Amino acid sequence: MVTNATISDSSIPQLGVGLQFNPEIYDWFPFARHQVDAYEVLLDAVMAPLDGRVVMVPGGAEQLESLAKLAPLVAHSNYGCDFGFDPLEETPAVRRHVPIARRIASPWVSNHCFYADGSWSDIWSSPLQFSRAEVERVGRRARALSELYGTPLAHENAAYYVACPGSEMREAEFLAALVDRAGTHLHLDLHNVYTNSVNHPGFDAWEYLATIPLDRVIAIHLAGGSYHDGVYHDWHDSPVPEPVWEMLQHVLEHTRVGAVFLEFQGRGHHDATRVLDRERDLDMILADLARARRTWDAAYGQRSRRTTRSGAQPIEAREVCGGR
Numbered sequence: 001m002v003t004n005a006t007i008s009d010s011s012i013p014q015l016g017v018g019l020q021f022n023p024e025i026y027d028w029f030p031f032a033r034h035q036v037d038a039y040e041v042l043l044d045a046v047m048a049p050l051d052g053r054v055v056m057v058p059g060g061a062e063q064l065e066s067l068a069k070l071a072p073l074v075a076h077s078n079y080g081c082d083f084g085f086d087p088l089e090e091t092p093a094v095r096r097h098v099p100i101a102r103r104i105a106s107p108w109v110s111n112h113c114f115y116a117d118g119s120w121s122d123i124w125s126s127p128l129q130f131s132r133a134e135v136e137r138v139g140r141r142a143r144a145l146s147e148l149y150g151t152p153l154a155h156e157n158a159a160y161y162v163a164c165p166g167s168e169m170r171e172a173e174f175l176a177a178l179v180d181r182a183g184t185h186l187h188l189d190l191h192n193v194y195t196n197s198v199n200h201p202g203f204d205a206w207e208y209l210a211t212i213p214l215d216r217v218i219a220i221h222l223a224g225g226s227y228h229d230g231v232y233h234d235w236h237d238s239p240v241p242e243p244v245w246e247m248l249q250h251v252l253e254h255t256r257v258g259a260v261f262l263e264f265q266g267r268g269h270h271d272a273t274r275v276l277d278r279e280r281d282l283d284m285i286l287a288d289l290a291r292a293r294r295t296w297d298a299a300y301g302q303r304s305r306r307t308t309r310s311g312a313q314p315i316e317a318r319e320v321c322g323g324r
């Protein structure tokens, strides 16, 4: 159990182990039967187009209201163009993600370290340029965005296939400098770290964990991936691999985080991703969630998660997520 861990931020509520709520599980995952400590909401999946006057897609608000009755919601942004080159006030992050995150009372918000703007938003793995100039530019945007959210903002490390030209430092050093410059936090995707360690010679996952400021980590992603054409991909379509579990245990033993979220997806990532098998995949998801809870409880104690605290109310049995 953690006894001398650095406390990252006492304002961060400790929720526990949750599941990412994404479109590929909306219609079939039995949300009401499987209690989790929190759900992570993909803001991109519920935001309305920028050329309209509403913030959320039809039915989106009702869907999130139903989900919020089961567990706390935490907002996550992939394609807000947060760190691209368009004026910040014109980005989906500011025009859509900020109002949605406020509406669901997200205790913190995480955003992905991608470049994205009107022409780049389909690029899943476009890592930032790990340079001193980008620490300054991205840091200014991160600080401004965090103030707009009115909550802590945590940046997620990406899985990427090539480093951005012009990079002057390692990713871990860049992220350490970024959160120091911006006063922001980290959302540590352990499977992305693992994926990069598999694909990039010289990328050492444990050295990575020793370089980033663990006390700034407020949330963690777990996932599994697949090989395709000799490259390992972060496709969220397989059980969490053993090295990721080892890293999770290490991180939880050395800092206090707000939540651990499991990511599960299929062809939303790539056409080459396997076709999902709902029965088999449900077992896989539940097994990974159970192991994550055991790992969490070993580090923080059995009463540290939302659903295990004394007085925690059982969820009501109701169906919430059938297609909209």
Ligand SMILES: [Fe+2]
Binding pocket: 156, 189, 221, 263
């Ligand atoms: Fe992730």
